């Protein structure tokens with residue numbers, strides 16, 4: 001452990017070095033997120049976003065660096081303790097068994113009696129737009145519907161930290177905005193939220209702060225207008241673009257560098 005715990009942070013990661021397949025997938029990256037805040041983690045494919053989330057939860061071994069959940073070193077917490085402090089929606093939407101949507105969503109609340117967990121799951125399914133789908137097997141759904149069930153499972157955790165790895169991937173435009181709205185609602189109830197995204201406009205609209213990764217390092221960090229400056233778009237994403245304010249909210253207009 002390096003520095004002292006930051007007061008009030010739900011999740012602090014500092015200086016992580018993680019080797020994957022012989023090269024440094026993370027080379028000193030970190031993040032801090034506080035209750036009530038939505039932090040977006042962005043970066044090109046392979047820049048280390050998923051590795052940062054997994055290593056920061058103690059699911060991958062780090063060669064150096066530190067991670068704390070609610071001020072407690074992740075390495076000192078059991079997996080059930082970590083699960084109570086952090087709801088985690090992984091990038092892969094793998095589900096083995098064709099269980100009903102309600103049962104899958106209720107897995108987010110294993111601490112509660114079954115009837116209560118199912119009531120919370122039903123409410124979460126309603127929030128993600130799946131009222132009426134409670135009894136449908138998740139393997140008998142479209143990919144986007146299944147993704148919403150897994151988002152409902154995340155919401156059902158009611159954890160103080162919610163981590164969603166590309167929750168908007170494969171969703172229709174309305175569902176993408178809905179996803180960010182729901183995560184913002186969770187932040188409004190006091191949760192800290194960390195979300196990885198590839199849609200820069202969605203990130204600019206839905207996140208309070210953005211962390212941009214490039215090559216396993218933090219390339220930029222700050223409010224969307226700063227973190228998505230033309231210089232960052234160029235250096236981190238290889239794009240010629242800018243953030244434009246419109247009546248509907250900010251939009252990132254960009255094209256590939258010639």
Ligand SMILES: Nc1ncnc2c1ncn2[C@@H]1O[C@H](COP(=O)(O)OP(=O)(O)OP(=O)(O)O)[C@@H](O)[C@H]1O
Pocket residue numbers: 020021022025043044045046047048049050051052091
């Ligand atoms: N199991 C693995 N074995 C070897 N290399 C890996 C493994 N998992 C990830 N990597 C490498 O680590 C780096 C970071 O991967 P990571 O999944 O964190 O990127 P990402 O930013 O989440 O990407 P994406 O946007 O494509 O999801 C990449 O270079 C990737 O090829």
